[in-house]
Amino acid sequence: MMKNISFSAINRFAYFSLMFGLVLLVACQPEVKLPKGDSDNGGLTLPGGFEAVVVADSIGRARHLTVRENGDIYVKLRVANDEGQGIVALRDTDDDGKADIVNVFGDYPEIGSYGTGMEIYNGYLYFSTAGDVFRIRIDPEKLVPEGEAELIMRDDYKNAEHGYEHIAKPLAFDNEGNMYVPFGSPGDVCQEFNRRPGMAGMFPCPQLEWHGGIWRFDANKLNQTQKDGYRYATGIRSVVAMDWNDKENSLYVVQHGRDNLYRTWPDLYSRWESAVFPSEEFFKVEDGTNGGWPYYYYDQIRGKKLLNPEYGGDKELATGADTVSMPIMGFPGHYAPNDLFFYTGDQFPERYKDGAFVAFHGSTIRGPYPQAGYFVGFVPFEGGKPSGPWEVFADGFAQLDTIVNTGDAAARPMGLSMGPDGSLYVTESVKGKIWRIMYPGDKEDFSDGDLEELAKRKESRTNIRKPDEEKDNLEKGLLEVGAQTYNVYCATCHQANGLGDGTRFPTLSGTKWVRGNKKELINVLLQGLEGQIEVDGVQYNGIMPAHSFLSDAEIAGVLTYIRKSFGNNSSSISAVEVSNARKEIK
Structure with missing residues (x-):
């Protein structure tokens, strides 16, 4: 009888057997159980169907964070505590979403403030101070690593005689053993005397030799300095938000645009123009990318690069702009993008898959107009680039609409990371609160209607929308x-x-x-x-x-x-x- 069965019939039998086995396997997988969100979502406004739980509060001025495969959370503080410890480790032992173990640790020299980097890579916890990048091996059995921190890279502060700004060192890693570190510009627009009104910029800019770009290092080599790295990209003024996109196998960053257009060129720019320009630029960064700093800035309203006034710009000239990289998207000025994360999880609705979340820390120099930012945005992606306009994903951090001064904000979103179940974690830098954002429902039920409230906020909230030149002064x-x-x-x-x-x-x-x-x-x-x-x-x-x-x-x-x-x-x-x-x- 068997010899009368055709080969195609055998193939069909094998195929259906395999499909039945896969369905059975999926059905037997344990369902991920999410904790219940806080009744007020920790003060946040989220798209419909999303919930948030406050994991911890007041841990210190939190910067970037990372989440381990077992759910443990590690947060880099801006500055170390009185005992010289600048890393916070948190664990939730009863799965209620709240951290019930909070330990502060760290035995390393804290050089300067703005400690920010925090990433897990190849079994190590990598973190940065303003001047150094360290790593410490993670113990699979313990929350707090007990080994000594190894120095991976030390910034030797070239051009320090001109003063030094934009010192933060976020970290990103590719899949070939490389670590990427930005070295921000030591000043605003490459002048001999930083931020001097009316002063021309230096040309060519000598600071670009060691600053205003991104350097690539061997992630496993100890005791490197900047000269041991490779200048991967240039013309990028200040980066705190960066992430390696595995799907595109490429680095992406959102840079902070320049400051003080009105203060330094009051005859050319109005206070309103100084508040909304220049753009915070979203770049896909490849080997040799030149973002155009300090010669150009991006006007997000007109969608074009313009010469900075320090180099002869008059708000219209774009001479040579075609020789530098254009951003893939331009956000409004002074939102202060401080983290970038490409979502790879499966918990959120499908529209968020592979898209980019951006934490906007919030402006300080938008006066006399309301300070802006202070929310988490989202950019849908397809084919390695935005597939639609940016959206507001989480708002309410500041706990007020009109923010006159930065200090008025109750919280400023800072770091982003994803848990093993696909939850999105967000830190804030005022007191150190951590949110866990979740989607507990059926992903198929999510619709455009669930975005309406955030879409309204984008057009109405003074911390997000474009200010009216008269009414919002x-x-x-x-x-x-x-x-x-x-x-x-x-x-x-x-x-x-x-x-x-x-x-x-x-x-x-x-x-x-x-x-x-x-x-x-x-x-x-x-x-x-x-x-x-x-x-x-x-x-x-x-x-x-x-x-x-x-x-x-x-x-x-x-x-x-x-x-x-x-x-x-x-x-x-x-x-x-x-x-x-x-x-x-x-």
């Missing part, structure tokens, strides 16, 4: 309220011109009392001041009564007015800052 309202309050309560003593009388009442012009520490100035108004003080070399010995009867908004307004008037040009003070100072006094 925060100083306009603050200065009007402040001027009225000043005329009622302050002008009698300090005079309408703010110069005082030179004997009893001191000047408010150019003095450190006004232009210095904001908290101290707020406290003067809340608590009053008596006894002898010195202002511009003149001794005063009078009494200034407390003005705590004024509202937080009135105090914020009058102090902002003083700090912006009478020859002063200092940053605004917000009602949130006044409220916080008032609470501390109580």
